[in-house]
Amino acid sequence: MARLFHYKIINDAFGDPCVLVRLLRERRALLFDVGDIRKIPFNEILKVSDIFITHTHIDHFIGFDQVIRAVLRRTEPLRVYGPENIIDNVYGKLRGYTWNLVSDYPLTIEVFAITEKKIHRAKFSASRRFKIEKLPSLPKQEIILQEPLFKVKAQVLSHGIPVIAYCIEEDYHININKTALEGKGMEIGPWLGELKKLIKLHYEYDSQKILKPKGQFHELKMNTPKGEMRLEELFDIVKITKGEKISYVMDVAPTEENIKKLIKFVKNSDILFCEAYFLNKDIERARERNHLTAALTGEIAKNAEVDELVILHISPKYIDNAQEVYKEVELSRFQD
């Protein structure tokens, strides 16, 4: 099965947490946190359309300059999502440089500050030398980005300061039934990507497990190797399966409220990227520093029934006994 999301973990669990998610056949990538990103090749950074930042502690944000450097001449905008102070922090970064030579560059950066009540927005354009332009706020909603192929949800949590957890979800996944395709005398090609996109844009997969048009029904047609065909004539070459869900959670205070919200938010993830910063024996330290412990991370993964748990952020104090951290996670995840 061709998956839509292809993720790459940038650093090991003692480095800055960062995950790059490439979208199949889209020449587009999403970046979760932007700490030390020196291991991401320049041409990969160029494809990043959206950056999701949990919070702006330096280990999650220091690489932002490098992204700007890479995309400066790009036509496609860059979107940045983060907690309430993200607009100030992006502005602060931009103000750290001199921009007298960029006014004919097309780049715009749109920034979304997610709070409990609203999503505040601002824009920075190279053509205006990255002066801040405030945009109207949006009402708070769980879905912060809705695209034909996927959506991204955000949850505000606490790390002493506000921190955002994210998940990226595909509503449903479309596979191509090769036998049926061959039966129609058709071949695999880029047109199938177009077909999948059109279906996702105009059809939802309902609880009856059928594709049902979203909103008003229009008879849709598309160009295929056999000429123009109605979209619905092509439904027998697709097979629908459950969409994938990937969650990203870093730097969360070990409070009951956070944990309750998290379990609900990351429920049934195919993959959960999560910190396990301290060992349970150092729970006092974890409370002081507003981080999860390995035992709590294991418990969250268990209660949320996630398929795969990837630990990304461990305190350097355990560098010589990382195995203990992984063991504690596994123990709490798999014990009854």
Ligand SMILES: [Zn+2]
């Ligand atoms: Zn932090």
Ligand SMILES: [Zn+2]
């Ligand atoms: Zn951190």
